[in-house]
Amino acid sequence: MFKKEFQKSFNNKMVYLDSGATSMKLDLVVESEIEFLTKFNTNTHNEVSESSSKINELIENLRVKVKEFLNTKEGNVAFVSGTTYASNQLAFGLIEEINAKHEVVVTAVEHSSNLLPWIEISNKTGAKLNYFDLNNDGTIDIKSINKVVNKNTKIVSFAHISNTLGYENDVKKIVEEIKKINENTLIFIDCAQSISHEKINVFEWGVDAITFSTHKMYGPFGLGILWAKDTILNRLKPLVLGGGNIVSVERNSFQLSDGPHKLEAGTMNLSSIYAFDKLLDWYQKTDINNIKSYELKLKKYFVSEFNKLNDDEIIIYNLDNNQSSILFNIKGVSSQDFAIFLEKKYQIITRAGQHCAQLTKELTNSKTTVRATLSIVNTKADIDKLIEAFKDKDKWSEYII
Numbered sequence: 383m384f385k386k387e388f389q390k391s392f393n394n395k396m397v398y399l400d401s402g403a404t405s406m407k408l409d410l411v412v413e414s415e416i417e418f419l420t421k422f423n424t425n426t427h428n429e430v431s432e433s434s435s436k437i438n439e440l441i442e443n444l445r446v447k448v449k450e451f452l453n454t455k456e457g458n459v460a461f462v463s464g465t466t467y468a469s470n471q472l473a474f475g476l477i478e479e480i481n482a483k484h485e486v487v488v489t490a491v492e493h494s495s496n497l498l499p500w501i502e503i504s505n506k507t508g509a510k511l512n513y514f515d516l517n518n519d520g521t522i523d524i525k526s527i528n529k530v531v532n533k534n535t536k537i538v539s540f541a542h543i544s545n546t547l548g549y550e551n552d553v554k555k556i557v558e559e560i561k562k563i564n565e566n567t568l569i570f571i572d573c574a575q576s577i578s579h580e581k582i583n584v585f586e587w588g589v590d591a592i593t594f595s596t597h598k599m600y601g602p603f604g605l606g607i608l609w610a611k612d613t614i615l616n617r618l619k620p621l622v623l624g625g626g627n628i629v630s631v632e633r634n635s636f637q638l639s640d641g642p643h644k645l646e647a648g649t650m651n652l653s654s655i656y657a658f659d660k661l662l663d664w665y666q667k668t669d670i671n672n673i674k675s676y677e678l679k680l681k682k683y684f685v686s687e688f689n690k691l692n693d694d695e696i697i698i699y700n701l702d703n704n705q706s707s708i709l710f711n712i713k714g715v716s717s718q719d720f721a722i723f724l725e726k727k728y729q730i731i732t733r734a735g736q737h738c739a740q741l742t743k744e745l746t747n748s749k750t751t752v753r754a755t756l757s758i759v760n761t762k763a764d765i766d767k768l769i770e771a772f773k774d775k776d777k778w779s780e781y782i783i
C-alpha cells in the first residue's frame with residue numbers, strides 16, 4: 383500500500399527491517415531535496431534576495447506547521463541537527479540553573495542521547511540522578527513514581543517509545559503523577575521512536591519540551607526538531623554561538639536573539655527543512671492513524687506466523703507490544719552473527735548490538751540483541767522471509783567468515 387511511494391531510495395530485493403535506526407525516504411522527500419538544491423540553493427537572511435526571503439518565510443511558517451502536527455499552539459520550534467543535539471541542548475542549556483540540591487529523573491532504557499547528557503549534568507552540578515522503576519516491559523511503573531520524584535526534582539526526561547523493547551509510555555498519566563508531586567518539574571519527552579507511528583498530542587500531555595529527528599519519519603537526514611514552551615526557550619543557553627543567533631555584537635559582549643533563533647546559529651540544513659515542509663503535508667494527507675493500523679496489521683501477522691513456529695530457541699523479548707520493534711536472540715548464537723546471516727542469505731537488514739541503550743540488558747539479561755523494526759515500507763512478504771530465515775536458522779555459521 384505504501385511501498386510504491388518509496389521507489390527512489392528502495393532496492394526492492396532488500397527486506398528493510400531497520401527503520402528504527404533510520405527510515406527509508408519517501409520519493410517526495412528525495413524530490414523535494416533535489417528541487418531545493420537545483421531551483422533555490424540559497425542561504426537565509428539575505429534581505430535583498432527573493433529566493434532567500436522565500437526560504438525565510440517557509441521556515442517561519444513551518445514552525446507553525448510543526449506545532450499543528452504536534453497538536454499544540456504553545457511554544458515554538460527550533461530546527462537543529464537531530465534528537466541527539468536537541469537533548470544535549472535541553473540538558474546543557476539549563477546547566478546554570480541546576481545545582482546539588484536538585485534531582486533529575488530518567489529511565490535505564492533511554493537511548494544514550496537522552497541518558498549521557500543527564501549523567502554528565504549530574505556529574506558536573508552535583509544534582510542527584512534518579513532512575514524510574516520500570517515494569518517488566520521497560521515502561522515506567524506509574525505506581526512507584528513517588529519513590530523517585532519529589533520536591534527537589536528539577537527535570538524528568540524519558541522516551542515516549544523506547545528504541546529497544548519498543549513499549550509505549552503513557553505520557554499523559556506519567557505527567558499527571560509527576561505534577562501531583564511537584565508541579566514545577568520540567569518534563570522533556572524523546573519522541574524519536576514514536577513520531578512516525580503515533581499521533582503526538584503535546585497539548586494533552588502537558589510537557590515542557592519534545593525532541594525528534596526527521597530521518598526516522600521517512601524524511602531527510604540532518605534535521606531535528608526541538609519543540610519547547612516559551613518559558614523553556616527563553617531560559618535555554620545555546621550550545622553553539624555564531625551567525626543567526628545574535629541581535630548585536632560589541633567588542634566584549636553580544637546580545638542573543640529571542641526564541642528559537644538563538645538555538646540555530648550557523649547555516650541551517652535548508653534542503654532538509656524544505657523537504658520536511660513537504661513531508662508534513664504528506665503526513666496531513668496520509669493520516670498517522672492509517673500508518674499505525676497498517677503497522678499493527680503487519681505486527682499481528684508476524685506474531686501469528688512466529689507462534690506457528692513453536693521454536694523455543696528463538697527468544698523474542700517484546701512479542702506482545704503493539705509497536706514495530708521486534709527484539710530477539712537465537713539461543714547460543716551471537717546477535718551479530720545472526721544479523722550477518724540474515725543479510726547475507728536473505729537480504730534482510732536488521733541491527734545487532736546494544737542499540738545505543740546499553741542498560742536495556744538489565745531487563746533482557748542479554749548484553750546484545752537483534753532488532754528488526756517494521757514500518758510502512760514493509761509487506762507481509764517481508765515477514766514471510768523473516769520467518770523463512772528463522773526456520774533456516776541453524777545454517778547461520780555457513781555465512782560467517
Ligand SMILES: Cc1ncc(COP(=O)(O)O)c(C=O)c1O
Pocket residue numbers: 402403464465466467493495496541543544545572574575595
Ligand atoms: C529513542 C531515541 N532517541 C534518540 C535517538 C537519537 O537520534 P539521532 O541519532 O537522530 O540524533 C534515537 C536514535 O536511534 C532513538 O531511538
